Amino acid sequence: MKKHYAIGIDLGGTSLRVALVSEEGEIVKKIKVPSSDNIRESLLRSIGDIFTDDVAGIGFGVAGLIDSEKGLVMESPNLPAIEGLNIPEMVRTTFDVPVYVENDANVAALGEKWRGEGKAFRSFVLVTLGTGIGGGIIHNHALMNVPAEIGHMSINAGGEKCSCGNNGCLEMHASAKAMLAHAITALDNGAESMLRECCKGNIYKLTPEDIYLTALDGDTLAREVLREAGRYLGVGISAMINIFGPDAVILAGGLIGAWNIYIKEAIKEASRRTFKPLFDRVKILPSSLGDDAGILGSSYLVFTCQKT
């Protein structure tokens, strides 16, 4: 008997999203929990809360380097608790359905291709902008089964060491992590800024949203933090365009809320760094699926694998 639903799971850096999704791409039920210390238990409990007999399989999008054939998390700099985890083995202790595992940004790209902005494009690079920076590549309408670890290409060879072992990674210069480090260092060094008044004066609790709101109020430091991260993001976007010559670059993740300063600066920087004929024909646009790209894409893994 054909089953009409999938469970899609997005296991990103800071939270765990689990959803029941129909084969038409409708999200029927959705759970969001913090990715706690005991992530295996949270996972199994959340799946249990949502599981039905009409579930064809479970798809995972996981932050890190994934061996999709084995369903193994090989490396996960932002989620070390799950390094070495064989996800299908773990899930099948409790649920007897097929399990598919991919990188979180790869499934987000798949989600965008299935239900989002990506539908219109033959080729695009999806860049997820949050604590870390990830990438997924759609080429000739299909997801490339490659790591696409865009956040861990060095754009500043002599730069600071990243948790991945490389120096000067894009992620070290253009992510939320980079923005917070920049702001805190400046404040520690005595910079004048309205950011001091956020979080009851505890600057170590600053969020990217605080920075954006303060920047909108005209704060010099907050604006420079967003602009600098944006310029570095533009360096990375330029590399993606010079290499892939895609129809579009789709930007996703919490940071796109700061579009007017951060992303605009990135586009300006990318424009001057990229081969003109390639830049002229690429569209740079925000994801329309928001946080749902990952759960939709991981559900789609189930439906497409079921077909083949």
Added chain:
Amino acid sequence: MKKHYAIGIDLGGTSLRVALVSEEGEIVKKIKVPSSDNIRESLLRSIGDIFTDDVAGIGFGVAGLIDSEKGLVMESPNLPAIEGLNIPEMVRTTFDVPVYVENDANVAALGEKWRGEGKAFRSFVLVTLGTGIGGGIIHNHALMNVPAEIGHMSINAGGEKCSCGNNGCLEMHASAKAMLAHAITALDNGAESMLRECCKGNIYKLTPEDIYLTALDGDTLAREVLREAGRYLGVGISAMINIFGPDAVILAGGLIGAWNIYIKEAIKEASRRTFKPLFDRVKILPSSLGDDAGILGSSYLVFTCQKT
């Protein structure tokens, strides 16, 4: 009547190679001329010298950004004389056969896949190392129809301006051009080195080969020039592996003659910068076709398009 030969043309940065190639990949005749000022005339004359009635078509690999559908050279930082040139239009004034045009590193990758080291691999990145740095990507056994301008990704965002408009391009730090600039600057600044004795003391005539031979004699400056370029090349190779997770990286072009210093340093640097599981399974090896990769790959364009 089926025709059994193709003319393959490699129009790289410094020379023009034209060959008659059989459908089995045998090079029957080969001409090499410098890419002179009057490149159009040289091209037509060379093709004429080699053309026969059994030629099915002419394939071109051209340095720069190519619109393959139109056969148009959109940008060519190292060969500005042919920017804007529509190659099929030019060739068909004289020869009435199909003409195919691709980027030079892309056809070199195709040549490696057809007749070289690449035969064994499902996916590889080919990197051409010469005056400039180019790339070609084989994914699932096929050439990706993307610009693959690896040499123009920035690995040093704040670095020197490149002729492409970007700053700190891989090519600015790891190519023959970069080596010569480094050596000449050091010599101009009074560095002691056996390099001064090359080229009858005219340091502006130094070649990468001079640097390599002098390095083998133990010269400190020559060794450091090769090592520094190698370290930067390693940064670029690392990005390619973190993004594509290929089975192999194949290195081609004149500079691989300096393997023992330049490339060894690059591999060492890439090893510490790359996700370990990806580095552990990638093979980094030299092209076995040498200068013939381009003419073989551009001939293969003719044979594959003829089939479809």
